[in-house]
Amino acid sequence: MLLKFSALLGDDDMSKNEMIAMLLAGGQGSRLGVLTNKIAKPAVAFGGMYRIIDFPLSNCVNSGVYNVGVLTQYQPLRLNKHIGIGFAWDLDRRNGGVTVLAPHVKSGGDSGEWFMGTANAIYQNIEYIDANDPEYVLVLSGDHIYKMDYSRMLEFHKKNNCAATIAVLEVPFEEASRFGIMNTKDDDRIYEFEEKPANPKSNLASMGIYIFTWSKLREALIKDNKVHPDSDFGMHIIPKMLADGENIYAWRFKDYWKDVGTVESYWQANMELIKTLPSFNLYEDFWKIYTNSDIQPPQYIAPTGHVKKSIISDGCEIYGDVESSVLSPDVIIEEGAFVKDSIIMKGTVIKSGSVIDRCVIDESCVIEKNVKMGVGENIPNELKPKIYNTGITVIGENSFVPEGVTIGKNCVIHGKTSSADYKDLILESGKSIIMEEEDL
Amino acid sequence: MKAIGIILAGGNNEKRLGELTSLRAASAIPVGSCYRAIDFPLSNMSNSMIKKVAVITQYNSRSLHDHLSSSKWWDFGRKQGGLYIFTPYVSSENSFWFRGTADSIYQNISFLERSNENYVVIASGDSIYKMDYRKVIEFHKNQEADITVVCKEMHDRDLTKFGIMQLDDDGRITEFEEKPIEPQTNIASLGIYVISRKLLIDLLNEIVPEGRFDIVKDIIVRFRRKLNIKAYMFNGYWSSVGSGIMEYYNTNMDFLKEDVRREFTKDFPYTFTKPKDEPPVKYNEGADVTNTIIGGGSIINGKVESSVLFRRVYIGENSVVKNSILMEGCYIGNNCIVENAILDKQVSVSDGKHVSGEAEKPCVFKKRSTI
Numbered sequence: 037m038l039l040k041f042s043a044l045l046g047d048d049d050m051s052k053n054e055m056i057a058m059l060l061a062g063g064q065g066s067r068l069g070v071l072t073n074k075i076a077k078p079a080v081a082f083g084g085m086y087r088i089i090d091f092p093l094s095n096c097v098n099s100g101v102y103n104v105g106v107l108t109q110y111q112p113l114r115l116n117k118h119i120g121i122g123f124a125w126d127l128d129r130r131n132g133g134v135t136v137l138a139p140h141v142k143s144g145g146d147s148g149e150w151f152m153g154t155a156n157a158i159y160q161n162i163e164y165i166d167a168n169d170p171e172y173v174l175v176l177s178g179d180h181i182y183k184m185d186y187s188r189m190l191e192f193h194k195k196n197n198c199a200a201t202i203a204v205l206e207v208p209f210e211e212a213s214r215f216g217i218m219n220t221k222d223d224d225r226i227y228e229f230e231e232k233p234a235n236p237k238s239n240l241a242s243m244g245i246y247i248f249t250w251s252k253l254r255e256a257l258i259k260d261n262k263v264h265p266d267s268d269f270g271m272h273i274i275p276k277m278l279a280d281g282e283n284i285y286a287w288r289f290k291d292y293w294k295d296v297g298t299v300e301s302y303w304q305a306n307m308e309l310i311k312t313l314p315s316f317n318l319y320e321d322f323w324k325i326y327t328n329s330d331i332q333p334p335q336y337i338a339p340t341g342h343v344k345k346s347i348i349s350d351g352c353e354i355y356g357d358v359e360s361s362v363l364s365p366d367v368i369i370e371e372g373a374f375v376k377d378s379i380i381m382k383g384t385v386i387k388s389g390s391v392i393d394r395c396v397i398d399e400s401c402v403i404e405k406n407v408k409m410g411v412g413e414n415i416p417n418e419l420k421p422k423i424y425n426t427g428i429t430v431i432g433e434n435s436f437v438p439e440g441v442t443i444g445k446n447c448v449i450h451g452k453t454s455s456a457d458y459k460d461l462i463l464e465s466g467k468s469i470i471m472e473e474e475d476l
Numbered sequence: 477m478k479a480i481g482i483i484l485a486g487g488n489n490e491k492r493l494g495e496l497t498s499l500r501a502a503s504a505i506p507v508g509s510c511y512r513a514i515d516f517p518l519s520n521m522s523n524s525m526i527k528k529v530a531v532i533t534q535y536n537s538r539s540l541h542d543h544l545s546s547s548k549w550w551d552f553g554r555k556q557g558g559l560y561i562f563t564p565y566v567s568s569e570n571s572f573w574f575r576g577t578a579d580s581i582y583q584n585i586s587f588l589e590r591s592n593e594n595y596v597v598i599a600s601g602d603s604i605y606k607m608d609y610r611k612v613i614e615f616h617k618n619q620e621a622d623i624t625v626v627c628k629e630m631h632d633r634d635l636t637k638f639g640i641m642q643l644d645d646d647g648r649i650t651e652f653e654e655k656p657i658e659p660q661t662n663i664a665s666l667g668i669y670v671i672s673r674k675l676l677i678d679l680l681n682e683i684v685p686e687g688r689f690d691i692v693k694d695i696i697v698r699f700r701r702k703l704n705i706k707a708y709m710f711n712g713y714w715s716s717v718g719s720g721i722m723e724y725y726n727t728n729m730d731f732l733k734e735d736v737r738r739e740f741t742k743d744f745p746y747t748f749t750k751p752k753d754e755p756p757v758k759y760n761e762g763a764d765v766t767n768t769i770i771g772g773g774s775i776i777n778g779k780v781e782s783s784v785l786f787r788r789v790y791i792g793e794n795s796v797v798k799n800s801i802l803m804e805g806c807y808i809g810n811n812c813i814v815e816n817a818i819l820d821k822q823v824s825v826s827d828g829k830h831v832s833g834e835a836e837k838p839c840v841f842k843k844r845s846t847i
Contacts (some may be wrong), residue, residue: 084756085772123548124753125693310758318755326753333741334509334731334769335757347756350510350772351741358478363756 053103053132055190055247056170057096058158061089061178062109062151067298069423070432070450070470071398076108078178079115080407081364081381081399083297083309083318084349086327087118089178093125093134094325095382099186101174103132105164107157109139109150124328132168137161155267165250173253175246175269181305181316182293183323189247192287199252199282200274202226203245203289215241216270218286226284229274240286242270243293252282292316300426303396306362306379310345329365340371356388362401378410381433394445398433405439412444415466424448424466432470478593479613480673481521484577485601486516486534492720495842496820502718503531503601506803506821508731508740509771509786512543513717514601515550515749516585516740519584523745524609526597529559530587532580534573537563540601543750547698550748554645560587576689583678587672596676598691600667604712604727606739606747607668612708615761616670621673621706625649625696626668628710637719638664639692641707649705652697663707665692666714682844713739728784728801731769754787762793772806792827799835817841 065077072080078089082440096104096382101354104127108115122134139160158165160177160242165173172193174186184203193201199397202208204218210363212233218240219228230236246269256277260267267273292315296302308314318325332350337343341354348354351366363369363379370388377394384401386392395404395408412430417424424430424446431437432450443449443457444465451471464471485503496505503514514531521529529552533540547559556826562584574580581588581598590595595616597609607626616624627682630638640659642651653661653824669691672678679695688694696705713736715727727838730736740747754772763776770776771787778795785791786803798815808814809827820843825831829847833839841847 085753176721312760319758319775324753325755329751331741331746331748332510332754332772334748334771336732336737336769337765337767339767341766343759343765344760345761348759349756358759 053168053170055101055172055174055186056103056132056165056168057092057174057176057186058165058168059089059092059104059106059163059176059178060154060157061106061115062112062157063177064110065179065297067423068296068302069299069420070303070430070448071292071396072111073432074111075114075433076112076178077297078109078297079111080302082181082302083306084347084362084364085329086325088181088296089118090125090325090327091129091181091183092176092178093119093122094323095128095182095184095186096174096176097125097326098323101186102127102129103168103170104134104136105137105161107137107151107161107176109157112136112138118328120328125326125333135325137164141422144233146466152266153264153268153271155166155257155260155269155273156265156297158253159261159267161247162254162257167252170250171250173250175248177244179297180243180293180295183291183316183325184245184289185323186245186247188267189245189287192249192285193247193249196225196285196325197283198247198285199249199277200284201247201287202274202284203243203362204240205243205289207239207241209233209236209239212236212239212241217241220286224286224288226274226278226286228279230271231270240288243289244269244463245386252277256280299396299423299430303394303426303428304380307377309362310347310360332365340370341369356386386441394427395429397431398435400433401431401435403431403437407437408442409437409447410445411442412465414445415464417446417448417468418466419448419468441444454476477598479524479526479595479609479670480588480591480593481526481529481609482581482587482596482598483514483517483521483531483532483601483820484598485540485666486537486574486580486581487711493724494721495719495840496721496724496818497536497718499843501533501536501601503533503808504536505602505717506715506726506786507604507724509769509784511740511747511749511751513604513745514540514543516604516606517599517601519745520599520605520607520609521597521748522552522732522748523609524569524597526609527552527554528560528591528634529557530560530562531601532562532574532584534564534580538554546750549750562587568619574689576694577691578680578694579684579689579692581676582684582689584679588677588680591673594672596669596671596673598669598671600716600718603666604740605666605712605714605791606745607710607712609668610670615708616706620704621649622671623696623699623705624670624708625705626666626670626710627663627707628666628714630662630664633664635659635662635664638775639667640664643707647707647709648845649696649700649707652692652700654692654697663709665696666710670708709753709771721818721838721840722836725801729782729799731784732767732782739768753788761825763791777810778812786821800838810828821846823847 061078065072127134130146335352338355342357348363349365355371356369372388373386375392379396381399387405389406414427427445429447434450438455443463448468504581552559659787731804764779770785773788777793778791795812797814803821805822807824815829816838818840825847
């Protein structure tokens with residue numbers, strides 16, 4: 037029997053939420069390298085104005101899902117501040133709204149317990165879900181860029197009388213072995229789930245978006261937790277439910293969807309937005325993406341400024357040249373500076389005479405005068421060749437790059453560097469400067 | 477030192493602003509790419525820690541109500557205080573509109589009576605400035621003034637449009653002339669007053685039943701010898717967008733100057749407005765923008781020079797926009813020329829059309845018109 041905490045929390049039937057969302061926002065996203073050193077992946081800036089989590093949060097509000105639990109774990113400070121009371125997404129509500137759910141110490145235990153897997157994170161918040169007493173639970177991840185109407189997915193879920201519905205994307209067969217693949221019957225009922233299959237039988241890839249009938253999921257979570265303390269939806273819950281003969285369907289999503297998990301895919305997805313006709317349209321009136329920013333002042337392009345093929349956010353001041361780039365709010369590009377094929381995040385200043393080519397520069401950095409960044413050969417990063425290998429140089433937040441230095445490709449800098457940190461004022465391609473914690 | 481605020485946003489500026497205010501209150505007129513005039517006094521109130529503010533509206537108030545649909549953007553959505561919007565209403569005793577500034581407050585006198593703050597700050601809704609009203613209240617207290625009028629020495633402005641005053645050596649206002657033919661000084665009232673709540677209630681109860689309805693004429697001028705009315709000199713940027721088309725145009729163009737733009741759009745305390753969460757501005761291949769401020773969500777394909785573009789403006793290919801103000805949602809097709817023009821919201825210029833006003837007389841196109 038379900039425990040009813042509703043009365044305890046002051047909810048009543050009038051405010052009953054048919055479906056609540058649980059947004060998994062605890063991941064580090066380590067393949068984004070230095071960009072997620074200090075913040076969780078969902079808090080990383082995207083498309084100039086936004087942070088990645090704005091997309092699922094806005095989708096929730098636009099779909100009429102007004103009760104969202106956000107599960108945080110890795111570096112939650114910035115994320116918590118961004119979410120606040122949910123004001124920016126109209127999620128500051130009398131009934132429901134947004135609740136940040138952090139791992140915590142359980143009664144009777146001496147120490148806290150981390151979220152060990154995607155399903156384990158939900159398992160640890162059963163009490164929260166029960167208190168809201170929903171029929172259905174929508175499980176989302178805070179890692180993806182897309183616009184989706186979850187209410188249509190719920191309709192599909194109800195129509196097929198599902199225990200679970202998994203949103204899927206048709207991917208090219210040759211890429212299918214990188215995904216969790218759903219093998220389905222003609223009516224899209226799933227009979228098998230294969231994680232990264234070597235020989236895929238289908239090209240329907242899981243998007244990590246699930247709707248569960250809560251009573252079914254609750255039962256599966258409790259059972260699975262006894263076997264797998266690191267319980268994961270793809271690895272454990274879905275296969276177990278399939279084995280139990282539950283009704284699970286694939287819901288096909290045909291629109292834009294991007295996992296911006298790597299430095300290269302993150303850079304690519306941002307660059308797609310600057311095309312004349314981008315495949316992901318932020319300029320539509322309906323299905324607006326909301327974000328949290330204190331003030332949204334105009335941007336200024338000075339008489340000396342030139343901007344081409346770029347998207348530029350509120351409060352930027354452009355005195356120099358910007359081409360094929362994405363700028364977050366309050367960036368200043370000084371006269372004579374040139375920024376090309378780059379992503380510059382909030383509050384960063386590029387001083388005069390500097391040339392930035394194919395770089396990602398995180399928030400609140402200062403790039404001093406006459407810095408050349410992104411020059412030379414494409415040599416993979418020596419410390420982390422798997423992360424930085426496509427020629428993109430990445431500068432972590434709050435970094436300082438001194439006057440006149442030259443920085444190669446696939447370089448990483450994090451911290452307040454001085455010219456003494458650069459041999460002959462040069463950082464060759466593939467090299468890194470990561471300052472000690474206290475200098476960050 | 478607690479105070480309540482009153483913003484007079486009921487003025488009818490149709491004669492002065494023409495088509496720009498035929499459908500909206502002067503206080504709701506868009507300014508500086510993303511603001512409306514009333515954002516400036518409202519933000520000043522909020523930033524001066526005045527928690528309870530009344531906005532008194534009258535003419536064409538729909539646009540203003542739309543903008544003020546939620547008070548949370550200015551941080552007034554709180555349990556302590558809040559934003560009160562007063563419009564004329566019909567009761568058994570009266571069925572008329574506000575007959576003047578003093579009357580508009582008098583008809584809402586219960587707002588004053590039910591408050592317990594000591595001071596009232598009265599400001600107009602159509603001026604652009606950044607002011608810490610707490611400093612004015614401090615001055616008011618130190619000077620033991622009955623009323624404090626915020627004033628500014630005007631340079632290079634048409635003094636006959638202002639209330640011009642003469643001061644004695646102590647800064648007490650001795651003469652006050654509204655829109656003088658021959659101005660005696662260049663000290664102008666900015667229409668911002670500080671007065672104790674009790675005195676304001678007493679004065680209103682005295683004058684309005686006598687058929688006197690105006691703050692300037694029936695309180696400041698009439699009582700200047702009886703009451704200690706002091707001038708507080710303000711040195712910052714101040715501009716009234718409600719006083720005429722040229723003033724409106726120039727105020728917007730002032731945002732292209734670094735000091736003015738920084739003051740209002742960057743520096744703390746911030747100017748708040750209703751956020752619209754527009755996407756970044758998109759500059760396509762043919763974009764060539766110089767000396768221009770642009771609001772979010774705009775898409776630029778052409779050339780823009782020395783202009784103020786609001787949110788969601790579209791500029792087509794090979795088009796040129798120069799010295800112009802394009803309000804929210806304007807659409808400029810391909811191969812157009814727009815020069816010295818003020819385009820109200822959602823004006824659409826068809827492909828190949830030319831629109832030019834004169835530098836000293838920009839042409840104005842009303843909301844939703846098509847050229």
